[in-house]
Each structure stands twice: as structure tokens, then as C-alpha cells.
Amino acid sequence: MKSGSDTSDYVAGHSDHTYSLRPACGVGGLALCADPATCNIEGHDGYLFNIYEDGKRTPLDWQACLTEQEAKRLGGLTPGLVQHAFERLAWPASDLVVQPPNGKTLVNFDTNFYTTNAHPTTRTVTLLGQQVTIEATPTEYTWHFASDGGSDGGSDGGSDDGDLATSDPGAPYPDLRITHRYARVGGVRPSVDTTYAGRYRVGNGPWRAIPDTLTVPGAAVDLRVVSATPHLVGY
Template sequence: MILEQFHQTDFALPTMSIEPPDGRTLVNLPVFYELVWPEDGFEPDEIDTTEIIGYEVRIRPVLESATYHFGDGNSIGPTSSLGGQHPDGDITHEYSGAATVEPHITVVYGGDVSVDGGAWTAIPGTATIEGPLNPLEVFTSRNRLYD
């Protein structure tokens, strides 16, 4: 019953912060990706409390891994990195040609359970959640010298 409840948990839908912002970038420019948790749903370390056959059951999601899909066939992961913003983020990608791509994140949640205030125990199994697509236009640019 606990494993079933774990899979019914309203997990936070992983979203991406992308830099440069506004859904546009240039070929060969590093794009920085960051995993962002929305306010809705249960993100890692937030506790979902329910009752099962008269017992208080607390489920605490745990981030097992994230895979960053860049929309051009390339990806990084699985990793435990949340990425980050420019200039310190460690999840970056450079696009090699002009295109419209739809990067997204896949998160694998594990979990811990506590029954009636008891010790936390790992839940056997995981839940995989796909984040939404983030349209990104990749442009080329030409340099010109003028006299």
C-alpha cells in the first residue's frame, strides 16, 4: 500500500530555467540550464502526509537523478546536478546549427517513508516524471566589417 501511495504522490513537475532567457540563443553560444521546482507538487525533501488503514504515513520524495534533454538529440545525465545560471552553472550545451528545439528535463524520484512518526525508511522503487517542453530558437549570426 505504501508503494502504491508513493506512486500516487503529487510530485513537483521539474521545469527548466534557460539562459540566455526569452527562448532565443545563438549557435555556438553556451546555454545554461537549471532545474527549477514549481510551487505545486512535492519536491525533494517536502513531506506528503496521508492516512492508510488508520496509520499516519509520511512520504518524502528524494531526487535520484535528472537528465537534461537538449532537443537536438544530445543530453546530459542521469546526474544529481541541479545545473545553474551563468556563469557558475555546470549544465551547459552549445547548439551547432540553427533550429527550433524543445529541451526538457526527466527526473527520477526515489522516496522515504515514515509510519506514525517512526524512522525514515527507503521506499523500494522509483517514479519517473517528464518535465514540460521549453521551445528554444537557435539562430546564426554573421559578422560584417564596415569602413
């Protein structure tokens, strides 16, 4: 097993060859692995990599123990590199559906909210010459019922303008799962943010979890809170 500096010196000393790195799997020893084995050398924690020369299918008879920074510099795919790609990719913002429709609701009425963004989205990218599939699944929704800060029709706030976090995307009427009652008439701009959990696979390898989640803010919609107008009905 070689350290990062020894690996760099070896590659530099054999410039008449080309080299590539692939993670050494923590279980099974597969060359193509999304979950590299960990190691420690010269007091530094790192990941274990197999070294390939001139595109050969069989790696060299030694492995490199590389820190995240060393692996990036030498062209090795690491979990941190996948996390960075996950954060830079465009994942869908959730469209907010409000019922009653047409941008109006009643004061002191259970206004219904939901989004249809409830299924995984997949992107395929090439990282350091390897095909990586990244999947993002909505796991949490943060509902902002008066996201303009005015809250329930006024700029001075209100008692029921708090946000709500759920794992539920809500549902159309009559299945009321995410509702809010506005205490005052006026204009509000509700929205919903979506938190994604990610996983990835290299080639056809096993799926591995991406450690950190990612939150995508949703666009606000215009909503007018009105009072019901009584009408006299003749008999």
C-alpha cells in the same frame, strides 16, 4: 504465529469484535513500525503483524504471518502499499530554466540549463487508518536538449542531440554546470525529467526507504537557435 488463512478464519469467527493490523517491527518489537519483520509459514514468505482487538493498545498474544496480498485484504499496512501510494501521489515536475533567456540562444554557444527543483517534497496521507508521511527527494535529472526529436533545428537528427543524466540540478550563470552546444540553427524543445527517491514514516516512527524510484517528466520549453549577425562598425 498464525498463517493468513488461520488469521482470516479467526477474524471471521469473532465478528462481534473489530480487528486491526500493525506491522511487528524487525528490531525492537514496536507495534507502530514502518519496517515489518519478515516471516515464513507453510512455505510462504510474508510479513509479521500484531493483531489488535476492539482498538485496544495491547495486541493479542499471537502474531500473523501474512503475504503482501493477505495483508492488503485484512487491512494491514505493508511496504508495497506505501510504494503504490508513492507512485500515485503528485510530485513536482522540474521547471527548466534556459540561459540566455527569452527563448533564444546562439549556435555553437554554451547554452546553460538548470532547475530550481532540488529539495525534498513531503506529502502526508492516511493509509488503512494510519498517518503516513512520504518524502520524495530528487536524485537524478535527465536533460533532453532536443526533446521534439528534431535535434538541433532539423528533423534528420544531429551529432550532439543526446540526452544527459546527472545528479546535478545545474546552476544560474556564471556557474555553468549543465550546458549544451547546438550545432545548427532552428527550433528545439528541451526539457528535464526528474527521478525521485522516496522514504516514509508511519506516525512518528523511524524513516524507511521506499525501494523503487519514480521519474516525473518535465514540460518542454520552446528555444530558438540562431546565428550571430555580423555588423560593420565605423571608425
